[in-house]
Amino acid sequence: MELANIEKLVEKYLNAETTLQEEKTLSAYFASENVASHLQEYSYMFGYFKKSKDETFNKTIQLEPRKTKRKNWKWLQVAASVVLLISMYAGYGEYEHRQQEKQLAQVTEALKLLSTNLNKGNQAVASLYTYEDTVNKIFKTK
Amino acid sequence: MKQSDFLKAVLPFKDKVFRLAKRLLVSTEEAEDATQELYFKLWKNKQKLSEYKNVEAFAMTMTKNYCFDRLKSKQASNLTLIHSNYKEKDTGLDKQVEHNDSVEKVHKLIEDLPEQQKIIIQLRDIEQYSFDEIAKMVDMKPTAIRVALSRARKTIREALIKQHNYGVS
Structure with missing residues (x-):
């Protein structure tokens, strides 16, 4: 390809007016050994473009998403909160239960105290009856 | 499917x-x-x-x-x-070519371009898509693509010339 032609193409290239075919021509020219020195910068550009196209994606593509760690964390969070709720509920129930037992014990103790004191009173009253009986025996009312 | x-x-x-x-x-x-x-x-x-x-x-x-x-x-x-x-x-990229440094510089120059020009340079100069295809991909009119592409190419070229001249003097 003549230099004049290349220069024309380069001008068109800068204005983005070249066709793909023309760009291929340019690429081929700038890949060759004898590039005109005043067009040297284009050989860097085309050299880079060419090399960039060689880069490939080498990993295998998976179509089904793996279970990501983030997802697991989410589940763990949900599970943890559920466990926390349940344990709070159970713990609160247990607490209530104990509180009730304590109260029951207190009430029973109080009642016991009351009953023993009542019994004491009863005995005192009983001894009063005996007194009355004796008095009645002695005086034999009617 | x-x-x-x-x-x-x-x-x-x-x-x-x-x-x-x-x-x-x-x-x-x-x-x-x-x-x-x-x-x-x-x-x-x-x-x-x-x-x-x-x-x-x-x-x-x-x-x-x-x-x-x-x-x-x-x-x-x-x-x-x-x-x-x-x-x-x-x-x-392989290091055998002697003007490799300048080629590497192109990579950096493209990196400094605005996002849109970056995409268009990538699609046109590296992947060699036609303007119509690029228009579909980036949802722009072909004329706008040409303008952006022209700007990107000129920017890269001017920067290369500048670096080259600095290197010599």
Whole structure:
């Protein structure tokens, strides 16, 4: 390809007016050994473009998403909160239960105290009856 | 659509998807994730896939959009920053050619371009799509694409000339 032609193409290239075919021509020219020195910068550009196209994606593509760690964390969070709720509920129930037992014990103790004191009173009253009986025996009312 | 048919339809352009993702996301790992993600999405929507006339253009559009989403999210911007630090090592292009340094510079120059010009340069100069195809992929008019492409090419060229002259003097 003549230099004049290349220069024309380069001008068109800068204005983005070249066709793909023309760009291929340019690429081929700038890949060759004898590039005109005043067009040297284009050989860097085309050299880079060419090399960039060689880069490939080498990993295998998976179509089904793996279970990501983030997802697991989410589940763990949900599970943890559920466990926390349940344990709070159970713990609160247990607490209530104990509180009730304590109260029951207190009430029973109080009642016991009351009953023993009542019994004491009863005995005192009983001894009063005996007194009355004796008095009645002695005086034999009617 | 069976899995084998699906793969036959979508696998041929996996490298193009990967390269576009890498152009936008910079790091290889991010680009690999993006490619993988794109194929999940395509496979999920496999019923709709036959409705599209040009699956490849559709996939490229999806890739572009996905990468933009990644770039917008903070997480990704942190990652790209980290990766651009050691990017030079893993560009992996062979070092035999003597003007390799200048060729490498082109990579950096493209990186500095605005996102849209980056995509268009990638699609046109590297993947060699026609303007009509690119128009479908980026949802722009062909004339607007030409303008952006011309601007990108001129920017790269001028920067190369500048660097070259500095190097000499």
